[in-house]
Amino acid sequence: MDVNDITFSYDRRIDRLHQVNAQIQPGKITTIIGPNGCGKSTLLHVMSNNAVPRLGQVILDGKTIAQYKPKELARKLAVVHQQNEAPTDLTIEKLVSFGRLPHRTLFSSLQAEDEQAIEWALDCTNLHEKRFSTLDQLSGGEQQRVWIAMALAQRTPILFLDEPTTYLDMYYQLEIMELIDRLNKEHQLTIVMVLHDINQAIRYSHHLIAMKAGAIIASGVPDDMITHDLIRDIYGVEVLVRHDAEAGLHLIPIGVGL
Amino acid sequence: MIAKPSTEYSNLSSSKSEQTAYTHQNRKRLWSFIVVCALLIGVVLYSAMTGSLKVGIWQLIQGLWTGNDNQVNVVRDLRLPRIIVAMMAGAALAVAGVLLQAVMKNPLADSGVIGISSGAALVSLIAVTLFPTLYFWMPLFSFFGGALACLMVYGFSWKSGLHPIRLILIGVAVNAIFSGLGQSFNYRGSYAVTSINQVTTSTLAMKKWVDVEIILIYGGIGLILAMLVYSWCNFLALQEKTAKNLGLHVTRTRLLISVIAVILAATATAIAGVIVFIGLLIPHIARQLVGSDHKWLIPFSAVAGALLLLLADTLGRTVLAPNEIPASIIMAVIGGPFLIFLITRSDRIYGR
Numbered sequence A: 001m002d003v004n005d006i007t008f009s010y011d012r013r014i015d016r017l018h019q020v021n022a023q024i025q026p027g028k029i030t031t032i033i034g035p036n037g038c039g040k041s042t043l044l045h046v047m048s049n050n051a052v053p054r055l056g057q058v059i060l061d062g063k064t065i066a067q068y069k070p071k072e073l074a075r076k077l078a079v080v081h082q083q084n085e086a087p088t089d090l091t092i093e094k095l096v097s098f099g100r101l102p103h104r105t106l107f108s109s110l111q112a113e114d115e116q117a118i119e120w121a122l123d124c125t126n127l128h129e130k131r132f133s134t135l136d137q138l139s140g141g142e143q144q145r146v147w148i149a150m151a152l153a154q155r156t157p158i159l160f161l162d163e164p165t166t167y168l169d170m171y172y173q174l175e176i177m178e179l180i181d182r183l184n185k186e187h188q189l190t191i192v193m194v195l196h197d198i199n200q201a202i203r204y205s206h207h208l209i210a211m212k213a214g215a216i217i218a219s220g221v222p223d224d225m226i227t228h229d230l231i232r233d234i235y236g237v238e239v240l241v242r243h244d245a246e247a248g249l250h251l252i253p254i255g256v257g258l
Numbered sequence B: 001m002i003a004k005p006s007t008e009y010s011n012l013s014s015s016k017s018e019q020t021a022y023t024h025q026n027r028k029r030l031w032s033f034i035v036v037c038a039l040l041i042g043v044v045l046y047s048a049m050t051g052s053l054k055v056g057i058w059q060l061i062q063g064l065w066t067g068n069d070n071q072v073n074v075v076r077d078l079r080l081p082r083i084i085v086a087m088m089a090g091a092a093l094a095v096a097g098v099l100l101q102a103v104m105k106n107p108l109a110d111s112g113v114i115g116i117s118s119g120a121a122l123v124s125l126i127a128v129t130l131f132p133t134l135y136f137w138m139p140l141f142s143f144f145g146g147a148l149a150c151l152m153v154y155g156f157s158w159k160s161g162l163h164p165i166r167l168i169l170i171g172v173a174v175n176a177i178f179s180g181l182g183q184s185f186n187y188r189g190s191y192a193v194t195s196i197n198q199v200t201t202s203t204l205a206m207k208k209w210v211d212v213e214i215i216l217i218y219g220g221i222g223l224i225l226a227m228l229v230y231s232w233c234n235f236l237a238l239q240e241k242t243a244k245n246l247g248l249h250v251t252r253t254r255l256l257i258s259v260i261a262v263i264l265a266a267t268a269t270a271i272a273g274v275i276v277f278i279g280l281l282i283p284h285i286a287r288q289l290v291g292s293d294h295k296w297l298i299p300f301s302a303v304a305g306a307l308l309l310l311l312a313d314t315l316g317r318t319v320l321a322p323n324e325i326p327a328s329i330i331m332a333v334i335g336g337p338f339l340i341f342l343i344t345r346s347d348r349i350y351g352r
Helices: A040-047 A072-075 A093-101 A112-124 A142-152 A170-185 A198-204 A229-234 B006-048 B057-066 B070-104 B117-128 B132-157 B162-186 B189-200 B209-228 B230-236 B240-245 B249-270 B280-292 B294-318 B327-350
Strands: A001-009 A017-023 A031-032 A055-060 A077-080 A158-162 A191-194 A207-211 A214-220 A237-244 A248-256
Touching: A017 A040, A017 A055, A017 A214, A031 A214, A031 A248, A040 A158, A040 A191, A040 B132, A055 A237, A055 B057, A055 B162, A072 A093, A072 A237, A072 B117, A072 B132, A077 B209, A077 B240, A093 A112, A112 A170, A142 A158, A142 A170, A142 A191, A142 B057, A158 B209, A170 A191, A170 A248, A207 A229, A207 B249, A214 A229, A229 A237, B006 B070, B006 B294, B057 B070, B057 B209, B070 B209, B070 B230, B070 B249, B070 B280, B070 B294, B117 B132, B117 B162, B117 B249, B132 B162, B132 B209, B132 B249, B209 B249, B209 B294, B230 B294, B240 B249, B280 B294, B294 B327
Parallel strands: A031 A191, A031 A207, A077 A158, A158 A191
Antiparallel strands: A001 A017, A001 A055, A207 A214, A237 A248
């Protein structure tokens, strides 16, 4: 997937993204980082055709994503949004089956292939035992897994996640990150996500894109890219950059830079 | 790997109890359906037999079969059309409410509240005054009125997305405009007014077989279309961008479902007049009984809506016989307290 010269604005006056260029490598985990309001979620929206750029285009398999029919795009690319809503009395199985929409017509019933995809999605997210539960019976972490399962049921090669760990406690955050890691390793999914926690981003990504004020200011392999100066530049935070055998590269924030 | 906080055993037992809850929910749905259908049949029979002219059940069946019984012939010509019209109008209004609530994501969206019914009533009032011969096409004129109101509600409340409160406020304003215009039309004092008064004041009296024909055709089409799009209604309950990323044409879907809702509401209004509340009350009850899956919600609301309006109309013409209370008034009198009861009760269950 190629992002070419994207300029985007919500109101046609202030550009939220300025000539953004990026390449998403297939089969890798790419994470977009940056401070609040830097345009990282906006970029993800543009890349998933939820927002139409003023200039530039996003090209997927030789076609701009605007040229795709909605269902056609939904067979290539699934998105887990930051906030989700659904009637709380629907069963998990039913919600996950919604992910089969791009593979069905309005009147067709669930085919064997659909059932398999649903089972697979429930397997990956470890939700088999919860299939007859309803959304309000699940914890926050489990609910997030339901949304991921719904996206997985689309059986797309590409999965986008917008801040999948926000609002979750440490256990569920790691659980989601490990799930994403597994999906990438075992099922070769191309993953693009937005994360706030830089240490998680460093640890689980093959490729980082750092944004500030609507532009990409650095991108590359975490180990090469993350420096004390870069973090101070994008977040305005002083950090110690540590590298040790057990934890790998990690950052310890020590204060707000002045 | 990190150990799970909950043990395998507790997981297993909780999933078992949740599965029982799930089958319990299924059984509740089925029973709700059976009970409402049985009640509907009961009320239809009671309604057909009772009134200023009383007939027994055997007399009724025999008379309808042979066509020789004069008393039954009167019932057939006067009472049966009224029963069918009441049922179809109730079903149409309830389903229109379900559809509008799905599209607008707001439990207050009802064709009577947001002006679709009054828009439909106004335009059909004008049409019938200008072209009295086009009676059969009344629902068509109503449809344009309803669609106009619906477009106004969307047009004025849309601001890069649906805002539930804004939408209801605009809807109430649109309703005020159209019902005000409709009432001023009544005050201009002419002979035509008395003959078309029934359009605005909602009485189900004096319904003929031609009305039945109209409401069965237009209403039937609307109800069938509504059933066909149930899965779309379910997808609309998700967040808009989520539905879009699943490959749904969200705007097109919203538009189509709105058109179906307007067909239903406009047909009911053209034949039975403005009846508020049913599209508010029935979907709310239905969600408590059969859940929010539209596969169940739409047909259940249709049956329950038919039951409620027929019941209201039957009560209205029997309680103070020979005087009649319009069904819409009975609806408001029963419906109001019942809705309050339901809302306070459900707060106790789901209250946080």
